[in-house]
Amino acid sequence: MDVDNQVVAEIEARLGAKFVRTGADTEGFIEDFWGRAWGRTLCVAQPGSTDEVAAVMAICHRHGIAVFPQGGNTSTCLGAVPDVGGRSVVLALGRMNRILSVDPVDGSLVAEAGCILADIQQAASDVDRLFPLSLGAEGSCQIGGNVSTNAGGTSVLRYGNTRDLVLGMEVVLPDGRIWNGLRTLRKNNTGYDLKHLFIGAEGTLGVITKVALKLFPSLGPMTTVLISFDDIADLTSFTEPLRRSFDTAIIAMELISGSEVRIVNTIFPDLNVPYDPETGWFLLVDIASDAPAGVSDLLQEVLGAAMEAEKILDVLVAANEAQRASIWRLRHSVTEAHKKYGMGMSHDIAIPIVEIPRFIQTAGSKVAAAFPEAEMALVGHVGDGNLHYNVMFEMSVWNAIPDQMKTRKAVYKVVYDIAASMNGTFSAEHGIGALHVAEMKTYKPPIELEIMRGIKSLLDPDNRMNPGRVLPL
Numbered sequence: 001m002d003v004d005n006q007v008v009a010e011i012e013a014r015l016g017a018k019f020v021r022t023g024a025d026t027e028g029f030i031e032d033f034w035g036r037a038w039g040r041t042l043c044v045a046q047p048g049s050t051d052e053v054a055a056v057m058a059i060c061h062r063h064g065i066a067v068f069p070q071g072g073n074t075s076t077c078l079g080a081v082p083d084v085g086g087r088s089v090v091l092a093l094g095r096m097n098r099i100l101s102v103d104p105v106d107g108s109l110v111a112e113a114g115c116i117l118a119d120i121q122q123a124a125s126d127v128d129r130l131f132p133l134s135l136g137a138e139g140s141c142q143i144g145g146n147v148s149t150n151a152g153g154t155s156v157l158r159y160g161n162t163r164d165l166v167l168g169m170e171v172v173l174p175d176g177r178i179w180n181g182l183r184t185l186r187k188n189n190t191g192y193d194l195k196h197l198f199i200g201a202e203g204t205l206g207v208i209t210k211v212a213l214k215l216f217p218s219l220g221p222m223t224t225v226l227i228s229f230d231d232i233a234d235l236t237s238f239t240e241p242l243r244r245s246f247d248t249a250i251i252a253m254e255l256i257s258g259s260e261v262r263i264v265n266t267i268f269p270d271l272n273v274p275y276d277p278e279t280g281w282f283l284l285v286d287i288a289s290d291a292p293a294g295v296s297d298l299l300q301e302v303l304g305a306a307m308e309a310e311k312i313l314d315v316l317v318a319a320n321e322a323q324r325a326s327i328w329r330l331r332h333s334v335t336e337a338h339k340k341y342g343m344g345m346s347h348d349i350a351i352p353i354v355e356i357p358r359f360i361q362t363a364g365s366k367v368a369a370a371f372p373e374a375e376m377a378l379v380g381h382v383g384d385g386n387l388h389y390n391v392m393f394e395m396s397v398w399n400a401i402p403d404q405m406k407t408r409k410a411v412y413k414v415v416y417d418i419a420a421s422m423n424g425t426f427s428a429e430h431g432i433g434a435l436h437v438a439e440m441k442t443y444k445p446p447i448e449l450e451i452m453r454g455i456k457s458l459l460d461p462d463n464r465m466n467p468g469r470v471l472p473l
């Protein structure tokens with residue numbers, strides 16, 4: 001038996017053939033969510049426990065086989081699909097989906113890495129607590145994937161990124177050894193805090209098998225406001241007083257361009273949000289019920305002043321839960337709408353908040369000059385300086401472009417150079433995956449790359465964990 005067949009046979013012997021997919025059965029695990037890339041693999045292993053993960057990792061270690069850990073496969077940057085080499089194992093965590101404990105007094109929840117994010121939110125809510133991580137893919141992404149990408153989402157403003165929500169974790173190392181750091185302590189200054197190495201490592205250092213998460217008090221009813229305005233230069237004239245007045249009661253602050261709303265409406269005409277389709281910009285704000293008393297009076301005061309100064313055009317306060325849900329459905333439908341609309345180059349950039357209007361103006365004019373056939377569409381977690389700056393090509397326009405890869409790279413360069421010139425970053429919350437490895441070389445200081453390579457070679461000296469992702473050679 002050759003080595004490849006031997007590897008599959010050993011994994012089958014350990015997990016049971018039922019949980020080892022090969023050939024056509026690997027479909028759905030080797031293609032990325034967006035249909036942009038396919039890979040090949042010896043097999044997809046679906047372990048049901050930490051010991052089984054450790055066994056698969058030890059087998060791959062012994063035979064020098066690469067491993068691609070996979071959660072919900074919703075990565076935006078080709079993070080979770082195997083490469084085309086075919087001498088690799090995809091380790092799909094979806095069977096490890098048990099919630100192991102929920103403790104409202106300790107304010108913690110312990111779960112296996114394959115738990116769907118929405119199930120964790122629900123388990124917290126069942127004991128009248130909140131797990132605040134929230135993003136459009138929450139019905140299919142897994143907590144192990146969220147931790148591995150240090151996902152951001154819509155409530156970073158108040159609760160931080162996933163990194164801020166993790167208390168502890170269990171990890172299987174590339175050679176199959178298990179590190180048990182599954183604690184729920186809030187304080188533990190006993191040397192390097194190793195969990196932070198694996199948060200945001202995108203599966204390049206080990207496989208996260210369990211996580212301990214922070215829970216928060218439930219928030220109760222939310223006031224959802226949709227503000228329409230025309231000039232992006234006016235943005236901070238009302239976001240700053242809103243933040244000053246409501247402080248941490250603001251849970252989400254999402255910017256949506258009119259062009260984005262029109263794309264979503266074209267694809268999903270039943271969304272039913274009352275808005276003027278010709279408006280330039282929308283700001284969606286969620287204010288928690290623990291805000292200072294008299295939310296509506298304070299809103300009136302802050303936004304009334306902005307309206308009088310002609311900085312904003314209109315304010316829609318969701319009248320009920322149904323209207324609130326449809327406003328949020330508009331926001332959360334952006335990704336699906338892009339997939340159906342055409343070819344989009346999404347730039348997940350972050351810049352200092354004060355630079356947002358200048359970034360949008362500069363990028364708008366530079367992209368339009370270089371690519372007159374492109375449409376700009378933008379959503380952003382604007383409260384934390386993170387913009388998803390999308391350069392969209394309608395499909396027939398895109399198909400007529402002779403060298404699409406060259407165009408794609410040229411678009412990236414225009415946008416990322418502007419972000420870099422404003423002391424920003426080319427990846428705020430989505431990570432690097434295989435898609436942005438080249439940018440790591442261009443924009444990351446050499447000393448940072450050197451330290452990262454040192455950590456990588458300590459934990460994964462044979463470069464078998466998610467090879468070709470995150471770190472340039």
Ligand SMILES: Cc1cc2nc3c(=O)[nH]c(=O)nc-3n(C[C@H](O)[C@H](O)[C@H](O)COP(=O)(O)OP(=O)(O)OC[C@H]3O[C@@H](n4cnc5c(N)ncnc54)[C@H](O)[C@@H]3O)c2cc1C
Pocket residue numbers: 033068069070071072073074075076079080093113114134135136137140141142143144145146147148149150151152153154202203204206207208209335336429430433466469
């Ligand atoms: C509609 C939509 C909306 C989105 N919105 C947001 C958003 O607002 N904010 C945001 O940050 N992201 C967003 N994303 C991106 C994506 O959902 C997140 O990156 C998510 O955290 C990935 O989780 P996943 O389980 O799908 O991971 P995958 O895509 O399966 O994997 C992502 C990376 O993590 C690694 N990995 C997965 N599980 C493990 C594990 N157990 N151990 C070690 N490594 C592992 C993989 O190898 C890969 O490198 C969105 C995606 C979609 C499709």
